Amino acid sequence: MALTLGTTGMDSATEAELHKAFQQANASHGGRWQLVPEGDADYVVVDMDSMYGPMSWLRLHAAGKQVIGLTSAARTQTDFRLERPISAAAVSLLLNQITGGSIAPAAAAPAQSVPSGMSPSPEPEDQLPEEMPAKPREDLRAPTPTAPRLPESVAAGSLAPTTIEPAAPAPVVAPPPPPAPPREKRLGDWLGANELRGKVRYQQGAGPVLLIDADARQYHGPAALKPLAGYFDGAVERESFGSIDDATFAREATSLGAPQPLSRLQWYGGLLAGQGKLLPGFDPSAKYRLSKWPQTEREFPKHFRIATAMMKGPATLEEVTGASGVPHEDVIDFVNANLATGFAEVVSEQPPEPTDTQKGGLFGRLRGK
Structure with a gap:
């Protein structure tokens, strides 16, 4: 009985490359495998490095399919892993692994490989804004009293009696507050x-x-x-x-x-830092989005639902909570973790484009008459 293989969640160029490698590998296996649509396949290859790959994996996993993750990362959440770059040899090793062949599975990626979905950690500033001690203001010194100006008659040597007005007292200025002590490093x-x-x-x-x-x-x-x-x-x-x-x-x-x-430890530190509250400097009412799919940890299964909701587009924390069905505090902690590693970002609201009437203004309307 023939074994069936399907593909999904990848662009046409990647799919064509995979089909070509499969044909070569299948020939060396005596043509035991057939390439069929994903709905009819026993095993489905998903491009886990693409934007929609993880969501395709979630759908197929729920349908009971055996999923093969095509990825350049050292590990993946799928049942099997097909290593990039695509080659007939790599596909042949995968087919042997599935059917229990004697050929050893593909070697592990080099030690410096980054887990699936992760990117090199960002280069944060040496200190967070709240760690920087406030710069002391320059001392506010009272202005030096100036000598009272003598009337012209006295200055010219006149003996006429003149009343000299005393200078107004200088205002008392309170000293600036002492700088806040820097926050202890964690x-x-x-x-x-x-x-x-x-x-x-x-x-x-x-x-x-x-x-x-x-x-x-x-x-x-x-x-x-x-x-x-x-x-x-x-x-x-x-x-x-x-x-x-x-x-x-x-x-x-x-x-x-x-x-x-x-960056995995940085992510975890960001997850714990806020304890259900957004990190300092970020607006709770702003919209946030994921710039790329992050690595979701098996210890936190709810994070996959949050990431899926955030990948649909910019959304407020309340909107992500409603779309994912996860408690609001867990959503905030997840956003904090990905802000700490650069996977999440704030989306600023752009002003609406002016209409033709607004562009023309008064003179434009006058010229149109």
């Missing part, structure tokens, strides 16, 4: 660019160890994020990060698994 602040250098180790008590390579923007640590929740509470001093040499770093990193992008 772990999320230290993860920004230009804050740490080289390789360091960070650990709180008996908690999980984090090996951070600040120059490579990577870290080694637990696969789950929730065990690190306590790490983002309270102030963290620079001395809390212990230096570690390259050999020790490499030895300890082996037991902690593959490197992960440091």
Whole structure:
């Protein structure tokens, strides 16, 4: 009985390239597979790197289909993964994997690969606006009293008696308030660019160890994020990060698994920072959108629904809450996390274009008569 394969969620050029590679790979498998429309296929290939790929995956997954994620990322949420760039060899390995062939699956992507949907972390400023101490105002000094001006008769040597008006007293000006003390840095602040250098180790008590390579923007640590929740509470001093040499770093990193992008920890820090309230400096009534599909963590299944609602276009936080069916506080935390990593942005309202009558003005209307 022939096995069936379909495609969806990709542009025509990608689909044509995939079909060509499939024909070559299928020939080496004795023609056991057939290429059919997605509705009739047992297995469906979805381009997870495209804008609509994740939504196609959600629809097919709900329909009980076996989904193959076409992606250049090291991991994906689909049942199978087809690595980019597309080639007959990669497709042949995939077909072997599905049918239980003896050929080994495709090798893992290089350690520096970014998980599906993620992009290199943005370059934030060294300090957030609220971290910067307010610049003290210049001292407001009382104006120096000037000598009273003598009447002309006295100045000229006249002996006529003259009344001299005293100068008005200078107004009393209150001194400027002292500058606000800078906010203590937390772990999320230290993860920004230009804050740490080289390789360091960070650990709180008996908690999980984090090996951070600040120059490579990577870290080694637990696969789950929730065990690190306590790490983002309270102030963290620079001395809390212990230096570690390259050999020790490499030895300890082996037991902690593959490197992960440091932006993942920044995302989690942003998720916890607001505790249901929007980060300082952002308008709760503004419209927000996702500039690209973010990596949704399995520990937070509701985030997929929020991301799906935000990808439809700019929307207020209330509108996203209604469209996703997720509690308002969870929506705000998700937006905070993606603002921290640059995946979310504020959409400013553009003024309406002037009409022809407005463009013409009074003189335009007069010329039309």
